[in-house]
Each structure stands twice: as structure tokens, then as C-alpha cells.
């Protein structure tokens with residue numbers, strides 16, 4: 001990936017890239033390097049002026065802002081106050097498809113913009129920065145993945161949302177972390193063997209919970225991969241009353257310490273509903289903004305990452321999510337650039353696996369008897385560690 005022309009500072013990002021070996025398994029990995037733009041630091045006055053400009057431009061363009069929980073707090077607030085949404089990738093996809101606006105502005109990373117385009121090909125999809133990517137997407141190139149699938153034609157191909165349109169085009173199902181376990185349970189019950197990509201930790205977690213036969217691609221999220229079990233255990237001892245909330249992209253020894261394992265939305269619901277005043281949170285720290293709003297008066301502590309703030313790779317914040325800023329959001333709305341395009345044939349093929357998931361999710365919702373959200377969600381991802 002080469003940077004588009006930019007005056008912004010760049011930082012190098014190290015991530016784990018799976019390697020296909022001779023036996024056609026993606027069982028090993030190497031360290032690869034990418035880069036991310038460092039977001040500008042703005043004064044209060046600059047932020048206020050940009051927010052006003054964005055509110056006006058959203059109206060003028062008949063556009064709606066769809067933001068992920070991991071992006072800057074200002075963008076999350078703007079999305080909510082202007083009638084857009086802040087959510088996980090499943091809800092972002094669903095919201096964008098159903099909203100009547102002709103332009104969707106997706107504040108997140110590139111695969112989210114592509115998914116929005118695949119689901120709403122008639123809409124204009126803009127993103128603050130087209131170079132905002134994801135280590136899972138980078139670590140699963142379409143050609144390598146196709147070779148992996150070709151080597152295992154007897155398996156149902158299930159891919160996580162964090163993949164390119166071309167990888168989704170090769171899949172039977174797309175899943176997000178909020179529904180992956182239910183879909184694999186369903187496929188396992190039908191006797192299907194699964195080829196899973198790209199996140200090895202999420203795949204391993206689902207494999208353990210369901211007992212399904214899953215062949216795993218060895219990708220990882222550079223943010224979640226950095227959380228450390230030993231340090232988390234020490235932190236837990238310092239805060240014996242805290243509940244531990246963990247995203248399943250984290251390593252197994254971190255998941256093993258969790259009171260609740262779940263998607264971003266499920267973790268926010270847990271923070272709201274669990275009877276605890278203190279939480280240790282193992283996911284991107286961008287989520288803390290929403291957690292504090294959803295559960296005022298509660299205290300949230302970031303789970304420890306490798307090294308300290310000077311040496312950690314991500315320091316619990318995705319460098320690509322951080323590329324979404326007020327300044328580039330205002331600029332794309334003004335100029336209409338940074339439009340997402342997906343090859344129509346690839347989009348058509350990828351649509352099937354995304355639509356299959358949305359349809360499954362809608363049926364699940366219809367089948368769930370009214371109960372607390374947390375009770376429903378705990379059926380999807382249970383607390384697997386000490387209660």
C-alpha cells in the first residue's frame with residue numbers, strides 16, 4: 001500500500017501477516033509493516049467551527065454519518081446528534097442500507113465503506129480517509145485467500161466483516177463479532193465443516209464454544225492481539241470488584257479472564273447492565289466514550305497492552321480508526337471526494353454472503369422472546385472466565 005499524497009505525518013505500524021505454506025494451510029505468520037497517518041491536533045475553537053461546518057454540509061448533501069465506536073469521540077457525537085448512527089459493523093451495515101439518505105459518510109475503516117457500497121450500490125459512499133485500513137484486511141490478500149479456499153473445497157467459507165470486498169466475494173457467509181458464534185453454531189448443527197478467516201483469536205474462541213470443525217486463517221487485529229493475560233490478571237488483583245469485558249479478537253488467555261466476552265455493542269450493554277461500579281475493558285479504547293455515556297458514574301480501566309505507552313504498537317487504539325478526523329470529514333463533505341467504488345461483479349458476489357448474514361440476524365431477532373438485552377446477548381457470547 002502506498003500513501004496517497006499527504007502533508008500529514010505518517011507512523012509505521014507493525015502487524016502479523018499469515019503465510020501460506022506448502023501444505024496449503026495458513027499456519028505460520030511473519031511480521032509485516034504498514035503505515036497510518038497521524039491525525040491533526042485541533043484547538044477547541046477549531047473543533048467547534050469544523051463541527052458547525054459538518055452539520056451544515058450533511059444537510060446540504062442529504063448525507064448521513066455512520067460511525068464506528070472506535071472513532072474519535074467528536075465524530076461519534078456528531079453522528080448521533082445529526083440522525084446518523086454510532087455502532088458496530090453489523091448495525092452500521094444495516095443502518096446504512098435502510099436509511100433514506102442518498103449519501104452515506106462512513107467514519108471507520110475501508111472494509112466498512114466497501115460493505116456499505118455493496119449493500120447500497122445506488123448510494124454515494126464517502127469516507128474521511130480511503131487509506132484507513134485494518135491489519136485483518138491487510139493480512140488476508142484475496143489471491144492467497146482464494147488459493148486457501150481452492151485447497152479446501154469441502155468447507156463452507158465463513159469470513160469476518162474485516163475483509164476486502166474481493167475476499168467476501170469468495171465467501172459463503174460473512175459474520176460480525178456480534179453474530180459469528182450463532183452462525184457457526186447453525187452451520188455446525190447442519191454438519192458443515194468450516195474454513196474461517198481472517199481472525200485466528202475470534203475463530204479459536206468460536207471453535208471452542210461450538211465444537212465446530214474449523215480451519216483457521218492466522219490473521220489478527222493489531223489492537224486486540226496486544227492485550228496481555230498475565231498483566232490483566234495482575235490488574236484484576238488490584239481491582240478485585242471490577243468486571244472484565246473482553247472483545248473476542250483478543251488472545252485466548254485474555255478471553256479466559258473475562259466476565260463477559262462480546263462484540264462492542266454487547267460490551268457496552270454489559271457495562272450498563274452489570275451490577276458493578278468498575279470495569280476493565282479489553283478492546284479499542286475508543287469505545288470508552290460510549291461506555292461512559294451509557295453507564296454514567298461507573299469507572300472504566302483500559303486493559304494492559306504489551307510494553308508501556310512508549311513501546312506498545314497500538315496502545316489500545318487502532319491507528320487506522322484514528323485517521324477519521326473532523327478536518328478530513330468536513331473536507332470530503334465539501335468536495336465530495338474519497339468516494340468508495342466496488343467492482344460491480346465483485347460487489348454482486350460479495351452481496352450474497354452479507355445479505356445471508358443480515359437475513360439470519362433478522363430471523364434471530366424475530367425468534368428472541370422479549371427479555372433484557374444482556375440476557376439475550378449472553379446467549380451469544382457468555383462470560384467464560386471467573387464470574
Ligand code: SF4
Nearest residue numbers: 134135221222223318
Ligand atoms: S481495531 Fe483491529 S480489527 Fe478493528 S480496524 Fe483496527 S486493526 Fe482492524
